Amino acid sequence: MTKPSRGSRRHGARRSGADGSDPALPVAGGRAALRKGRRKSGGRRTLRIVGLAMGFVLLLGIGTAAYAYWKLTSAIKSDDLSANGKDGAGHETPDAFGRSPINILVIGSDARANASDCKLGGACGEASGARADVEMVVHISADRSNATVLSIPRDLRSSWSGCHAANHPSMGPQSNQMINSALEGGPGCSVVAVHELTGIPIDHFMMVDFSGVVSMSHAVGGVPICVNHDVYDPYSHLKLKEGSHVLEGRAALEFVRTRHGFGDSSDSRGRTAAQHIFLSSLLNQLKTKGTLSSPTKMWAIANAATQSLTVDNSLNSATKLVGLAGDLDKVPASRVAFATMQTHDLKVNGVWQTLVTNPGAKDMFRSIANDQSLTAAARPASPSAAPTAKAVATSVIAVQVQNGTTVRGRAGTISQELLRRGFSKQTAAANGTPATTTSLAYPAGQMPQARAVAKALGLPAPVLKQGSGTGIVLVIGTDWPSGTSFPGGKTAPASVDTQAALDGANMKLGDDNDTCAQVSTFNTAIGLNASGKPTSSDHPASSTSPTHAYALSPEVEDSAP
Known part of the structure; x- marks a missing residue:
């Protein structure tokens, strides 16, 4: 005979009477009543278990949210918006309904401040200081109906009043200097330089390093782009065969950093045009896949972004960044205009300099500062096209x-x-x-x-x-x-005359996904030696086009299939 367990003896002693029945139940119908009582007891136990489970899930959800918030926020680095005090970035003028536009200076830093960036960008250990590899003013209209992304060529010559930000090198008044060098005085100094150049109030800045581009491209599952010819630029290491590709990781970084491969092989036009193609494709990836409205997908994006992100002090939390993403999500891709600041190249004392083309650039600056939409002016009128929302003339x-x-x-x-x-x-x-x-x-x-x-x-x-x-x-x-x-x-x-603002700005709309990056047809010193092998030398032995360079380098692996 099996000996009853301690638990069964204890329960049996408590529940059973002399005849084995429950003393709390009447003898008549005792078994049925007992079964009924057990069902009620089981129901209460089930409710308690469900209640405990729900409470656990609720607490787990709160804990996870708190952990996620802490993890994202703790990863975000922040700095002063302006290197010259509270007025150094300008101030917005609300519209008649009390709404204000948002202007964000997006900075791509080539500081190579960590081992990961050194490996991705090369040239580690150089004492040249930080430079802004990419600078873009992202303007979101006061009514959140349209946006403009204005690229500032990194080699643009400009002047600014100098910068004196905490924890950054001081910089006296600068005259006719490359605007990307303002980053030596910290991101707030870049804000000052851009604001003084354009007159556009800057409300926030967001600075991302090389690793950020790589991780963001992974987070969205790659960015679709196409090139109209074979292209190889040994400086950025981008090598792609003519046609469509999905760029992810290092290949994405190589694409946005390429300066010799596209257009006229320059920063002011070729490089920024390719960057606009990449960014508009990324924007459509976010919108068509519902990323900006999905907490799960936003977590992946935010987690990737915040690891390599520095923002101004007013954006130093995950909540504020998600709110900013929500503002951008309100703008349809068809109402996002990508434009490049109008510039021209001029040889001064034997050195080529990139300078502002005054008429068109000034109209562009004023249109953004005045919160005027550029998308209506950019889209050609079509008699057969369905009517779309346009800025009022x-x-x-x-x-x-x-x-x-x-x-x-x-x-x-x-x-x-x-x-x-x-x-x-x-x-x-x-x-x-x-x-x-x-x-x-x-x-x-x-x-x-x-x-x-x-x-x-x-x-x-x-x-x-x-x-x-x-x-x-x-x-x-x-x-x-x-x-x-x-x-x-x-x-x-x-x-402002928005048509004049777009003159020479190499405009592209955010929903234009059919434009391929135009590979440069110019021969340029792109880093091939006499035998056609890639070299890191600043003075390669030959000068050739990016397409010919592709043909000369079969031993170099393509960046993407």
């Missing part, structure tokens, strides 16, 4: 301005201001009925046009009302007795 907006005050000439003053800002020549002034408050009435379907008027004059949102008329009517009330800006309101700067 002020030149076709006519406003009837009525004077509801006792001040003579008020309507004429405001109408002249609208004409100065590029509104339609049909804008006119007239006397109106007395009004204590200013109002802006617009017909059905013309709210965007009315908002453009409000933005120009600093009118607050409550002033706008849909009316029953056929045109836009602005009635000046006694609450606006003088001036061309509504009291307490903030006006936008006068509009």
Whole structure:
């Protein structure tokens, strides 16, 4: 006979009476009642187990979220936004509805500050200091409907007031220096240099090193690109056969760093054009795969990015970075414009220098600072195409301005201001009925046009009302007795000709996925010796085109299949 266990003896003593029944149950129907009682007891036990499991999962989820937040935030490095105090980066002007655009300076650093970057970038141990391999101003509009990515050529000659940031070398006033050298004074110094060059307020910076490009490309599963010819650039080590490829890891870094392989074999045009192709493809990877709206995928991206990321102090948490990603996710890829700052090359004292092309570049700077969309101007009109959301052209907006005050000439003053800002020549002034408050009435379907008027004059949102008329009517009330800006309101700067802003900017839209990187057809010193073997020498023995270099180097493995 099997000896009962200690547990069974203890339970049996507690539950059983002299006849083996439960003393708490009536004798009649005892077995049935016992079974019923056991079912109830089992149900309660099941509920307790489920409750404990749910509590455990909840605590585990909170713990995981806390750990994830801690892990991401602790990996983020931060620094001062400006090397010259709180005003060194400029300040945004909110629109008439209190919304502000966001301008982010994205910096690709070639500092090679760790062994991983040294291995990826080469040239370790050089005492040349940090340089900005890539500089881009990413502008997200105040209404989050469009964005502009403006590339600044790394060799651009510029001047800035110098920088004095904590924990970075001081830098006196700089004149006609390559703008990428500002990074020697820290990322806040690059912010100062770009702001003083462009006049664009910079709200944040994000600096990533070589390892960051590699890890990000892994996190999205590779970035699809194509090249229109065979290309080999021994300096960046990029080697690709004509056609489509998916670039991941080191191959992605080689592509964005290539300066001799594309376009005119220059930083100012060829290199930035290839980078725009890469970035627009990356953007579409993020959006089409739902990465920016998926917590799991965002974790992979964020984990990869934060390991190699330095941001300004106001972005130094995972929550803030995710919020910024959410702002970008609101912008459709078709409304993202990639452009390169207009420059020209000039030989000065026997040395080629990259200089700003003033007319187009200044229009570009002003359009971004004024929060004007460039995507509408960039997309050619097509009679057969379905209508899409476009930026409102002020030149076709006519406003009837009525004077509801006792001040003579008020309507004429405001109408002249609208004409100065590029509104339609049909804008006119007239006397109106007395009004204590200013109002802006617009017909059905013309709210965007009315908002453009409000933005120009600093009118607050409550002033706008849909009316029953056929045109836009602005009635000046006694609450606006003088001036061309509504009291307490903030006006936008006068509009800029966006077509002029894009002239020579090598524009590309974010949804254009059919453009291949144009391989350079020029012979250039790309690092091949007389026998066609790659060399790291700064003075190779031969000069050849990237396509010919590919043919001369069959022993070099391609960067991607």
